[in-house]
Amino acid sequence: MRQESGAGQERGVRQEFDVDRGEETQRLREAVQSLIDAYGPRPAVVQPDIHVGVVTRHSEMAAAMSELAGTARETVSAMHPGPVPTPLDLRHTLNADRKLIERGIRVRRLNQLRLGSSTESSAGCDQLADIGVELRLTPVVPMHMVIADRDMAVMPLDPDDPEQGMVVLRGAPLVHSAAALFDQVWRDSRRYDAVKPDASRLQLTDEQLAIARMLAAGDNDKRIARALGVSQRTMSRKVADLMLQLRADTRFAAGVRAAQLDLLGPSDLAGPALGPALGPTLAQEVPAR
Numbered sequence: 001m002r003q004e005s006g007a008g009q010e011r012g013v014r015q016e017f018d019v020d021r022g023e024e025t026q027r028l029r030e031a032v033q034s035l036i037d038a039y040g041p042r043p044a045v046v047q048p049d050i051h052v053g054v055v056t057r058h059s060e061m062a063a064a065m066s067e068l069a070g071t072a073r074e075t076v077s078a079m080h081p082g083p084v085p086t087p088l089d090l091r092h093t094l095n096a097d098r099k100l101i102e103r104g105i106r107v108r109r110l111n112q113l114r115l116g117s118s119t120e121s122s123a124g125c126d127q128l129a130d131i132g133v134e135l136r137l138t139p140v141v142p143m144h145m146v147i148a149d150r151d152m153a154v155m156p157l158d159p160d161d162p163e164q165g166m167v168v169l170r171g172a173p174l175v176h177s178a179a180a181l182f183d184q185v186w187r188d189s190r191r192y193d194a195v196k197p198d199a200s201r202l203q204l205t206d207e208q209l210a211i212a213r214m215l216a217a218g219d220n221d222k223r224i225a226r227a228l229g230v231s232q233r234t235m236s237r238k239v240a241d242l243m244l245q246l247r248a249d250t251r252f253a254a255g256v257r258a259a260q261l262d263l264l265g266p267s268d269l270a271g272p273a274l275g276p277a278l279g280p281t282l283a284q285e286v287p288a289r
Contacts, residue, residue, distance in 0.1 A: 050171035054157060056164065064154055064168050065146070069096065072105050072148040077182050079110035081141035090124030094131070101132045110185055113137045113247065125192055138189035145178055153178045204263060208242050213264055215239070216255025 055061055069076065085093070097107045109128070128135055144162050147153045153175045157165035169175050204212070207228065214224045225235035239251055246261075248254035258264055 050174055051169075052174065053168035053170075055166050055168060056157065061166050064166055068146060068148045068152050068154060069100060071152065072100065072103075074149050075106040075108065076100055076146065076148050077108040077110075077179075077186075078146040079141050079182055079185065080112075080144055082112050084112075084121050085124070087124065090121065090127075094124065094127055097128060097133050098131050106134070107132070108134045108136075108186065110136050110138065110141055110182070110189060112141050113139050129192060135192040136186060136189035137192055138185060142181065142185065145182065147175060147179055147182060150175050150179045204242075204245070204258070208238070208245075209258070209263065211235075211238060211242055212246075212255050212258035214255070215242075215251050216259055216264065218252065221251075 053064070055064055097109075100107050125135055143155060143159055145153060145155045150172055151170065153169045154166050155169075155178070156162040157167055169178065210228065211224055214227065219227075221235045221239060222232050224239075225232045228235070230238075239254070242248075243251065243254045246254045246257045248257045
């Protein structure tokens with residue numbers, strides 16, 4: 001019951017954001033697809049100041065990302081819909097972004113809200129913020145995309161499988177729609193430092209702390225409801241509220257997150273080290289093979 005309720009809440013959030021951004025995202029994808037259909041797997045110059053390229057080899061994708069970073073003059077903007085990056089991906093991103101910032105380049109990154117839900121990724125986000133990366137989180141990121149100065153953009157050939165190749169756009173007329181989509185999502189997102197879990201800002205009630213302890217111990221809603229003397233439906237709602245407050249994706253993760261933030265007593269931290277498994281790359285634009 002709890003998982004279904006949580007999934008329903010997530011679907012509701014996604015639907016709300018899809019209504020706001022869906023049409024613009026779809027127009028951009030259709031425009032990119034028309035360029036792919038027109039120019040195929042090889043680069044093509046449309047006008048002297050407009051260039052479209054489709055690259056599929058790993059070396060070509062790496063070269064495109066290197067060109068984008070090397071030619072940026074003012075701003076590099078990146079959005080990534082997920083999954084949560086590994087610590088290695090975050091280190092690669094940190095090193096790449098540090099080089100840009102040392103050149104005086106403004107770096108903006110848009111990621112899904114869940115990026116701040118684990119200790120490892122939250123620590124990586126803290127490091128990015130410390131070096132000057134402007135990091136924002138939002139429940140729904142529409143697509144992978146990296147833009148340099150509104151003059152060059154790269155995005156996946158297949159949105160569902162970024163490793164299949166890249167579409168490379170050069171020239172302000174082509175990059176304009178991509179930049180407009182990024183700016184819209186950026187305006188609607190929230191700063192990382194405003195949404196990351198922070199024990200000093202969390203004010204959990206005694207009842208919420210009790211629920212968190214039992215969640216960390218693996219108790220189900222029925223058992224917790226019986227222990228606290230409330231109905232199972234009421235307990236399911238309380239657990240959902242606690243998950244939102246702790247930015248946790250699952251019931252168990254909420255209990256673990258409370259322990260990681262030192263919100264629970266010493267006895268609650270005595271068990272084995274726990275933490276959500278991190279998925280493949282989100283922040284590293286060209287995955288290693």
